Amino acid sequence: MDQDELKRAAALAALEFVVDGEVVGVGTGSTANHFIDGLATIKQRIRGAVASSEASATRLAGHGIRLLDLNDVERMPVYVDGADEIDPGLSMIKGGGGALTREKIVAAVAERFVCICDASKRVRHLGKYPLPVEVIPMARAHVARRLSALGGEPRLREGFVTDNGNQILDVHGLTIDDPVALEAEIDHVAGVVSNGLFAIRGADVLLMAAADGVERRLRS
Secondary structure, three states: OOHHHHHHHHHHHHHHHOOOOOEEEEOOOHHHHHHHHHHHHHHHHOOEEEEOOHHHHHHHHHOOOOEOOHHHOOOOOEEEEOOOEEOOOOOEEOOOOOOHHHHHHHHHHOOEEEEEEEHHHEOOOOOOOOEEEEEOHHHHHHHHHHHHHOOOEEEEOOOOOOOOOOEEEEEEOOOOOOHHHHHHHHHOOOOEEEEOEEOOOOOOEEEEEEOOEEEEEEOO
8 A cells, every 4th residue: 555545544444433423623634634534424423523724624514524613612522633753652743734733722622632644654752753833923033042942953834824823933853852841841932832742642542554454552
């Protein structure tokens, strides 16, 4: 199977975590798109979906899946999304598509976070993939200096604006020995909206597709 077929296999495996009659949280990106397409085949079983980006909302609506505002949702059993990197403890780097803040919010509400990806996303230590940091535009230079002091090389994602109207600094070369501590430290920098480390609230379930099938791992 090629990479896209692996992504689709992981995404379809996540359908078993959908709870009948309940709301599903839906992530953003190519793997999440496969999940949305699969969800369309069982849309009559769910109450609706909460999207983590405008792009995902558009795809869900195109399938006739009811969209719900997160503020109107009291219970969400599951959130399904991909990752740019994931380590053995199921901490992740996310945000390659720029939706990290909304993804983090929806994940925080969900009772269970199911990560879907192919085996190329598995790493021993996070940090090879640049860490996205969403920033308030007026704070960009200040945040960049603070990120440089942490040992990273922040680069503005040129020509990109998030769904929230902000900018993204992609931080290259970070050494991430303690994802939980670094996530908290970056989030406390004035002007940071959120960062792409999902370690404080990592994945609960990993569905990772490889040539020999979809591996399931639970957060320890």
